[in-house]
Amino acid sequence: MFTVAIDGPAASGKGTISRAIAAHFGFAHLDTGLLYRATGRKTLDGTPALEAAQTLTAEDLQGDALRAPDVAQAASKVAAMPDVRKALVDFQRAFAARAGGAVLDGRDIGTVICPDAEVKLFVTASDDVRAERRWKELTFKGHKVSIEEVLADLRERDRRDSTRADAPMKAADDALQLDTTSLSIEEAVASAVKRIEARQAELAKL
Ligand SMILES: Nc1ncnc2c1ncn2[C@@H]1O[C@H](COP(=O)(O)OP(=O)(O)O)[C@@H](O)[C@H]1O
Ligand SMILES: Nc1ccn([C@@H]2O[C@H](COP(=O)(O)OP(=O)(O)O)[C@@H](O)[C@H]2O)c(=O)n1
Numbered sequence: 001m002f003t004v005a006i007d008g009p010a011a012s013g014k015g016t017i018s019r020a021i022a023a024h025f026g027f028a029h030l031d032t033g034l035l036y037r038a039t040g041r042k043t044l045d046g047t048p049a050l051e052a053a054q055t056l057t058a059e060d061l062q063g064d065a066l067r068a069p070d071v072a073q074a075a076s077k078v079a080a081m082p083d084v085r086k087a088l089v090d091f092q093r094a095f096a097a098r099a100g101g102a103v104l105d106g107r108d109i110g111t112v113i114c115p116d117a118e119v120k121l122f123v124t125a126s127d128d129v130r131a132e133r134r135w136k137e138l139t140f141k142g143h144k145v146s147i148e149e150v151l152a153d154l155r156e157r158d159r160r161d162s163t164r165a166d167a168p169m170k171a172a173d174d175a176l177q178l179d180t181t182s183l184s185i186e187e188a189v190a191s192a193v194k195r196i197e198a199r200q201a202e203l204a205k206l
Pocket of ligand 1: 008009010011012013014015016017132134137180183184185186188
């Protein structure tokens with residue numbers, strides 16, 4: 001078992017780095033934000049949050065609709081509810097324990113879900129760069145949003161995510177900080193790969 005925990009604020013590059021690492025090392029990847037997004041989306045249809053979290057299916061995690069800005073806000077609201085977080089813990093921990101290695105990205109992976117992860121990264125980027133990247137992504141997918149609206153959404157979610165009482169977003173003490181503000185995707189991925197290889201070499205010596 002080898003677990004990589006990747007946390008950080010919205011649109012910092014967690015998912016991009018996680019997918020590349022999973023492909024490079026042959027690890028399984030779980031985007032834990034999808035669990036909260038799928039739960040949040042069901043609440044928009046009137047399902048109570050806890051019931052939504054307890055009845056998630058693999059199908060609920062599919063589809064571009066989960067990337068919509070209103071779903072992101074709903075996700076951040078249900079993510080502040082301790083019962084909702086509790087309902088999603090076992091699934092995430094079981095995923096992390098897969099043979100062959102796993103990479104999970106989210107907000108509390110290195111601190112709460114996998115505190116013993118072999119590698120922990122906390123990915124950041126400036127607010128403006130994150131907003132621009134997410135704006136490009138949303139616009140490309142056909143969402144009509146301004147860059148100011150995207151920036152406001154990121155800031156509001158970051159504030160809610162980092163100030164909630166239960167499992168707030170924060171870097172684990174032993175996480176490596178990776179600021180992607182001035183890095184290309186290739187550079188950011190290379191830095192993460194280097195860190196993982198170094199850790200694998202360290203563990204092989206034990
Ligand atoms: N280092 C980078 N340089 C430029 N664009 C990036 C970089 N990392 C990610 N992106 C782009 O920024 C957007 C948000 O990245 P994503 O990985 O989805 O962030 P997160 O998972 O943290 O929300 C995506 O469109 C992605 O292609
Ligand atoms: N491990 C996690 C993952 C996501 N979340 C919540 O889910 C929301 C959406 O997460 P996400 O990772 O899909 O968001 P982006 O970084 O892609 O914008 C976040 O704003 C958090 O409120 C969480 O609380 N804990």
